[in-house]
Amino acid sequence: MAGNWKMYKTSGQTVEFIRTFAPPACEADVVICPPFTNLAAAVQAAAGTAIEIGAQDVFWLKEGAYTGEVSAPMLLAVGCRWVIIGHSERRQYFGETDETVLKKTVAALEEGLKPIVCVGERLEEREAGSTETVLAKQFLQGISPLTPEQFARIVIAYEPVWAIGTGKTATPEMAAAAHAFLRGQIGAHYGDAAAAACRILYGGSVKPDNVKGLMAQEEIDGALVGGASLDPASFAAIVAAC
Numbered sequence: 638m639a640g641n642w643k644m645y646k647t648s649g650q651t652v653e654f655i656r657t658f659a660p661p662a663c664e665a666d667v668v669i670c671p672p673f674t675n676l677a678a679a680v681q682a683a684a685g686t687a688i689e690i691g692a693q694d695v696f697w698l699k700e701g702a703y704t705g706e707v708s709a710p711m712l713l714a715v716g717c718r719w720v721i722i723g724h725s726e727r728r729q730y731f732g733e734t735d736e737t738v739l740k741k742t743v744a745a746l747e748e749g750l751k752p753i754v755c756v757g758e759r760l761e762e763r764e765a766g767s768t769e770t771v772l773a774k775q776f777l778q779g780i781s782p783l784t785p786e787q788f789a790r791i792v793i794a795y796e797p798v799w800a801i802g803t804g805k806t807a808t809p810e811m812a813a814a815a816h817a818f819l820r821g822q823i824g825a826h827y828g829d830a831a832a833a834a835c836r837i838l839y840g841g842s843v844k845p846d847n848v849k850g851l852m853a854q855e856e857i858d859g860a861l862v863g864g865a866s867l868d869p870a871s872f873a874a875i876v877a878a879c
């Protein structure tokens with residue numbers, strides 16, 4: 638159960654959140670991904686709790702003249718364990734492609750970070766009936782070049798772009814169908830055991846009042862939560878659903 642805070646909260650607000658946030662004890666990994674500037678404070682505040690900290694992006698090289706970028710060794714050094722890669726907002730506004738998603742995923746894995754790799758179709762693609770074509774392409778180009786060993790260490794997040802921040806959630810059945818399709822792609826490429834073992838999160842307007850229906854789907858292994866992860870009580874209620 639991962640919270641993607643996007644460009645919200647200062648480091649002071651991050652520490653405040655972590656002090657207040659009281660998720661129920663559960664078997665799920667509970668991950669919060671604040672902005673880069675808050676990672677050190679978040680790691681410190683979360684020490685001794687079950688909360689793990691992730692970043693929202695990473696660059697694929699270790700160091701160099703790349704103004705504004707942050708590398709995987711830097712994230713590891715600050716105490717990050719996870720990193721979101723290829724979020725649709727990165728694809729839409731910052732030129733992220735399946736090719737850069739792959740490079741970033743490999744770089745994160747090399748440092749032992751756990752990537753949450755995002756895929757998902759845009760509204761016009763769903764309306765044109767090309768959801769599966771889009772997912773297949775994103776999987777083929779952005780994920781399937783990973784070796785089986787690398788693949789075993791990633792988490793996939795299915796986030797239909799039209800459901801992100803819009804209040805429109807995919808119905809549990811729609812989400813499950815997309816997850817099943819992705820699992821089929823994984824199975825064809827990496828085998829049935831890898832497909833069964835892969836954790837696929839759903840993301841897109843997950844809220845305390847719709848998370849139960851989503852999590853009741855066998856295909857859905859967790860959630861990547863944006864807006865509703867910014868409030869400690871709401872995110873705790875979401876984590877409780879798993």
Ligand code: PGA
Pocket residue numbers: 641796800801802803804840841842843861862863864865
């Ligand atoms: P949302 O965002 O929950 O605010 O729709 C999800 C995401 O972008 O990861």
